[in-house]
Amino acid sequence: MMTYIELLNRFWHANKTERFSIGERELYYYLSNECNKNYWYMPVSCPTSVICTVTGLNKQTLMRARDNLKKRGLIDYTEGIQNSKAPTYIIIMDKDEFVTANVTGCITATKTASVTSNKDKDNIITDKSRxxxxxxxxxxxxxxxxxxxxxxxxxxxxxxxxxxxxxxxxxxxxxxxxxxxxxxxxxxxxxxxxxxxxxxxxxxxxxxxxxHKRYDNKQSNNDKRRGIEVKDVTPRDYYTSF
Structure with a gap:
């Protein structure tokens, strides 16, 4: 199993062998942060539109980045269902499931990450009791x-x-x-x-x-729209010369 720091160190070690694209880096940082916020309870559900908004990636770049990260053994994902279910992602934590790319190209990971296959995975960063x-x-x-x-x-x-x-x-x-x-x-x-x-x-x-400001100020705004006070007058008030 790996800690959060070890995950990032592993990522940069792989980058030395074959550089990640900007899209791959942005996506991996985003997914790592989401998993960490979720106390590494995986998979995490991440709508494509939200990832694109936060990272600045377009949909095509995002899909290409996640495929490459999966090939290099860093993540696994399940595609979503349009207008029904968002894609879910897993950060691969097992060291033996991670395969770095060699000089000739990217080696495909031979194992698929499975959270349910390892009951201790929830203990990587936080207590399972939580x-x-x-x-x-x-x-x-x-x-x-x-x-x-x-x-x-x-x-x-x-x-x-x-x-x-x-x-x-x-x-x-x-x-x-x-x-x-x-x-x-x-x-x-x-x-x-x-x-x-x-x-x-x-x-x-x-x-x-x-x-909320409009709600709070409704009463004060009504007060500001007060009419001008006019004193009562009679015809006699106009009898004097100008």
Missing amino acids: LNDFLSIDELERKLTEDTVWQNHILSYLSNSGTTIDVSILQKFLQDFFSYLRICGYDRREEKECRSHFFNKLTKEYLNSQK
């Missing part, structure tokens, strides 16, 4: 949406900090947050980390959005 805390995105959305005690803690904290929103706005932000996770290709997250991620995104992004 995987018990991982829940599906659907389950997390249900739990956080129904957890009114946790939501009230958030609303109370915001109120004490000078920001007041009602629970319906908070629920809307929760919906936006889980839509964001699905777009990024997350299948499972650790519950504690997911709650923390939402709170950080809420305070640093959602509450600063233009949409």
Whole structure:
């Protein structure tokens, strides 16, 4: 088994033998980061459109890069189903499954990575016991949406900090947050980390959005549109000479 640092060292060692293209490097860095964020619970689901947006690669370059990385024994992947399921990726961790390219060209790896074939693979970087805390995105959305005690803690904290929103706005932000996770290709997250991620995104992004500012300022804007006060007058007020 290999650690995260050993993976990167292996990558650069292979680069000395035969240089990786820019697309191959960008894709490998992206997948390594995604696996690390997911505590190396593989495979990870990564929509092609999201990878292209983050890395700046076009679809054709991405597909060519992942094929080459697979041939060199660095990754394995399963193609997605259009408009239904995103591609899934595995970073190959076993040293004997990794085959570097020789001078004459790239040697095809003779073994296919399989997470289920090695029960100890989850222990590479994190304790296996932590995987018990991982829940599906659907389950997390249900739990956080129904957890009114946790939501009230958030609303109370915001109120004490000078920001007041009602629970319906908070629920809307929760919906936006889980839509964001699905777009990024997350299948499972650790519950504690997911709650923390939402709170950080809420305070640093959602509450600063233009949409929220319009909501907050609705009352103040109404106050600014006050009519000009006109005193009552009578015909007698106009009898004086000019």
